[in-house]
Amino acid sequence: MFAFKVNGKEIISAEDMGLMKYLREELGLTSVKNGCSEGACGTCSVLVDGKLTKACVLTTAKVAGKSVETLEGFTEREKEVYAYSFEKAGAVQCGFCTPGMIVAAKALIDVNPDPTAEDCRKGIRGNICRCTGYVKIVDAMLMAAKILREGTPIVSNDKSGVYHSVPRVDARAKALGTGKYVDDYKIDGMVYGKALRTRFPRATVLSIDTSEAAALPGVIGAYTAKDIPGHRYIGHLVKDWPAMIDIGETTRYIGDSVALVVAETEEILEKALGLINVEYEELKPITSPAESLAEDAPKIHEKGNQLSFQQLKRGDAEMALKESAYVVDMTFNTPATDHAFLEPECAIGIPVGDGLEVITASQGIYDEQREVAEVCGIPIEKVRIRSAYVGGGFGGKEDMVVQHHAGLLAYLVQKPVKVRFSRAESLAIHPKRHPMEMHFTVGCDENGILQGMKARIVSDTGAYASLGGPVLQRACTHAAGPYNYHNVDIEGRAAYTNNPPSGAFRGFGVTQSCFAMESCLNALADKVGISPWEIRRRNAIKPGDELPNGQIADGGTGFVETLDAVKEEFDRYWNDPSYAVGLASGMKNAGLGVGVPDTGRCNIAIKNGKAHIRSSAACIGQGIGTIMLQVLCETTGLTFDQVVVENPDTKYTPNSGTTTASRQTVFTGEAVRTAALQLKEQLDKGRSLAELEGELYKGEYSFKSDPMGSDKPNPVSHVSYGFATQMVVLDKEGKLVKVIAAHDIGRAINPVAAEGQIEGGVVMGLGYALTEDFKLEASVPKVKYGTLGLFKSTQIPEVRAVLVEKNEDSLAYGAKGIGEITTVPTAPAVQNAYFNLDRNFRTRLPLENTFYRKSK
Template identity: 35%
Template sequence: MTGGPAAGGRTPGGAPAGLTQGSRTRGGIGESTLRPDGTLKVTGEFAYASDLWHEDMLWGHTLRSPHAHARIRSVDVAEALATPGVYAVLTHDDLPAATRYGLELQDTPVLADGVVRHHGEPVALVAADHPETARRAAAKIRVAYEELPVVTDEASATAPGAPVLHPGRTDGHAAHVPHPNIVHRQPVRRGDVAAAKARAAAVVTGEYEVGMQDQAFLGPESGLAVPAEDGGVDLYIATQWLHADLRQIAPVLGLPEDKVRMTLSGVGGAFGGREDLSMQAHACLLALRTGRPVKMVYNRFESFFGHVHRHPARLRYEHGADRDGRLLYVTARIVLDGGAYASSSPAVVGNAASLSVGPYECPNVDVEALALYTNNPPCGAMRGFGAVQACFAYEAQMDRLAAELGLDPVEFRRRNAMSQGSVMPTGQVVDSPAPVAELLRRVKAMPMPPERQWETAGGGPDLRALPGGVANTTHGEGVVRGVGYAVGIKNVGFSEGFDDYSTARVRLEYAGGEAVATVHTAMAEVGQGGVTVHAQIARTELGVSRVTIHPADTRVGSAGSTSASRQTYVTGGAVRHACATVRERVLALGRTKFGTYHPAWATAELLLEDGKVVTDGGEVLAALADVLEGGEPVEAEAEWRHRPTEPFDLRTGQGTGHVQYSFAAHRAVVEVDTELGLVKVVELACAQDVGKALNPLSVTGQIQGGSTQGLGLAVMEEIAVDPVTGKVRNPSFTDYLIPTILDTPAMPVDVLELADPHAPYGLRGVGEAPTLSSTPAVVAAIRQATGLALRRVPVRPEHLTGG
């Protein structure tokens, strides 16, 4: 990077040379310490990946397919190459090495390889000296397409004679699916469903549908690739998983991994949408071809095509219970639309199948979950990861079954709630707290918001509190209130035998008259607050006040993905372990330097008690400074793994597939104008067990953020795909609606802390569980207000008015 840091004194890592937390403040585990990047972000000073700059950089642009399924007959780049200011145009034929990549299956072309399989698939790349020049040149590329039949749903994907989208599959998943257009299939079978059906006093059957949701992160995909003198490349990128990107990119470039150096740049949200590659390989290819740095930044339109989305789903459930309100059996068939390429669909299927019954005890289960290849946009990871779709369906079923039995819906759930020691449908024993009944009790006991809260002292309505808001469509007439409940279960961490680990490097040194710690991991800070928690861990374990978080890059071992609610658990565990090693080495230095009875050494020994600092810190700081002064820094690198999991059996679904479970319960209060089909979510209360709140303020923020995303799925968010052509109809925030502050209700949160004995500090992943139960709670409340079945989300005005 010539000229030192990026423009404005910022580094490609997104902050001034690392983030320093506090000065002589305690700020350890259990405290609501403020985020070190918070002020920079709210004042607009934080450098996101789209702010990266290099003095002689070029701009990259992607030409995308206008068709969902077509054969490429020819590509003519001559006119584009002749455009003044254009330095390179690349197509599939120009790729130097591997031509495909993928998180689980290498089925995704770097550039279309003679066939395009979804609307917006990358076909060619352009590098030019100005972004508008690159766009104009891309428009001059002449591509001759022959349109092919489009596969958009299960019927068209598996019909006799259906086009096979990935012929000749040889991956391990292919042997276990009944049709080549099925990416993966996972059954879960336990007990004797047939016998249970004969005993059931109440049975309900329902078919449900979940629309395609976008992660809708605020910062579009962006990055800067800089060619290096050694023939390699340095990539500054907004991503969720640096090392997974590296593993996929290096073969495409034909380079060893040590010549592809990656540094995390400022990330403006992720929610699963940055787990797959977008423009990482493209920027590097253009940089290596031109010998110039290349920056790529998607606009919002491109971003809708540049990342995967939440799988839309069709689900059919049947629940049976006895006269006492005990579940006897559940059968389900869950069909997820994976779109054109696999992404993480096999793992999403595993989650949907294994969590398909919800947080309830049920002795007899017969479930089938599968994901399809279609010509719809590719789908993969999104917050909740397969459990969201299942939760919407099974919670609707629980409400219907409670009504059939004449039971209160919360009481019915509590009668069937799992607890520690319960057995999952996969045969796995839940061996940590599972306070499902208590969470339901707590959320139901929360005070209700006042009726007719839109009325003001002056007599006129506050439009902001009414359905339709400031559109002034209703003044309270025809508005009906409804209340709904839901509870969900989500796994934490990677599952099914994945080697889920993280690496951390911690250094302790003498600087400025005191001991200072530096924490270096490859964890992607995407807004979840990991940089805050890692500093808290270092303060707790080492007794220091000043902690610097080194920018994340691939010069340290993998931290895995910032997903699956795993980073505090796994990377936090690695930071803690590395700190413990540093602590032991410092104490050994103290023995050598001072001897056992020296006062400084005696004070430093306090660090050993219970593996953490047990004083107010001042004496420990002085002792550490005495030990470290005049010496070399003390450093340790550690890997940390949670206990192992195992793959689910592909015939029965049995297996210890998950490492930990998290639980959240919601109560939604809504008001509906039944004549106009308008909904106002008045309150969305949540009770959640977090094991241990390492940073209570951050925990509350995660719960409220996840709840808001679930609210969006309930009443507004959906990518509309034409069922005939497979084309996306609404790739913009004008037509794809997400909740704003005016749509976000009051969100009281009740945090329960029941420690998981297997986890660092007893913590439990937080961010995903509230995304599950918020959606069905909101829809349950709308059902109560309207009396309508509402078996599809998002709920639209026409669903409420019969239009």
């Protein structure tokens, strides 16, 4: 028996168990989030006798006689102040880290009521945020401290409509821990499921014996591939990923499932998994594309080891390079990296009649509906997918990793089944950023005017296709950069290996090819004897110019303006020997493009006197729910309190496609505007929402693009492009001092949210440049959450976002996608800064021999 206090109440725990689990499962305190269970992320932060502590490293025995305080135990004034400050400052994005951040903020402010920004950064140094880049969290802490110190009353006077910095529609619920992520749901009669994973990345499964596990008391069922009633192979585009590996088949990576178990408790479940006997014939894994594409390589998939070949040729690159005054010819390497979203994957399958309901946290509920139905062998209309809050995605929650298993097990045992990844499982199983090897040759004339480029890109797509084909496409279509020249020869190959799969990740292949191209451009500037800024200004694409892929830049193209926005600061640091400055630019598409059908949808339902926004567009931290709210209010004149934004749900919300390719603000934003215009017609006639009860207004927006290889003189590859220039400043020791990120975003629907996207993307890009790596040994991950190299609050420099707004197009009120491009130019800007510091031209990420990482 262990006695202690929780939020002032006496508690007695009959057994010694993990404190985090006790607080969540026994007391239902959902502000305490399970992010890593390693003491590395801070999502489970609590106060123990007033001291900031991580609940996952404590047990009920260790807190005996002590007082534990969670966010639920704060005073009402504290809750109000912290929630207001975090939502007002724009410090809440996916929100999974936010309760832990607020607990850390209170721990600091209670002892230091007037902290500095540096104090705040130190106060949250044990808490990771993958979304915000910490900038606005520090702003929120300073705001909360001031309000508490001065006793200021809280008055909200937020404006409705677009172009205003309004708090996110879900910020308060996320901040206070009352908003539900999947793991926060408790369903009557819920049991637990998990897959047994292979011991080897590549091995033939000779036998599987589940009998001992099935006989264990408390085990409800143990299943193998032969028990799958529907289609065993899944995949959004290429159905090459088995829900379970069958006897006689060969595993393809360490995350492959060989059996599934359902049990009454998680403890029984873990014991049962250990009782399954699998006999393997271990085989040597194929660890690189070079091995995979060799003529004598064993086939990973029956169709061969090359997943995709992409080609983009325009003009005569060979002649242009031959006639160039200066040429750089280099090979670049970028690593696999993990999305490191704070919320590990989780799904709950619930049997409903002869169908299923699945609660998930993904980037596309209609993809899940289709694939769950296929695995279970039931009609798609029998599967309902409901989205909880999503604790970060960045592309990493597009694939099926737990959703299909939760649905399948619930269907088989006819009980609600929760399938939840540990952080170790998440790291091993879900797809990563594609490692790439890229050989680039780029030439310019004596004045630095680009003449042509040639690129050969090889991508490691890992064990399964995932989004490897489209990622390679984007790497190729953007490889030439946002410049006005037309001789390009680009080829790309994606190869299967026995490494963890690679898939969608913020930047979607462009982070990799931009690193190569922008580094080459900086090398050319050095050869010509002009600055990195000047070579870009001379070649920058402008409205009416032709991009290297042939598309004509539209009137809203603001690339030049992003360069001009950093010019004054660039000149200042470029001419100051106390600093080293680096520069890079980039572009990123909005929408799927390249001939792929692409549609955004939204319905506005009038219910109980309010306008309900219904769309499947997933909010993964970027704030699409708030964007939809602002667009509706701007169009109709309604106020925020007259609108409800519903979570994605295949029963009610129309298919608006996956949250990917920086598309939702443009496509779903325009769909909302279209539906809202219909509602406005009725309101303009003097009808009230009460009088419109039961009405439904449907909005849809589609864009037709041209495929790669189109024979049109000027094909339209994408609906729009965002452009960016980022400037990085180092001190003489190589420590980051400042980043200025100027982004052409069309128009900022919500400026503070747009800034937050940029700040978060920049910090993610700094990690990609300097510290992040996903270590593998013989295709087996050798990482923990705490060793991924994620940037912490105390490592970030000053980050200043500059919003360039010149787009006058009415489409989605002029907005462009911002989520992905924010990370694209950061790594080459850092590389350039280090080159200007020590004249060592680095071609591999993460950069070696820096302030942040020494060579090994």
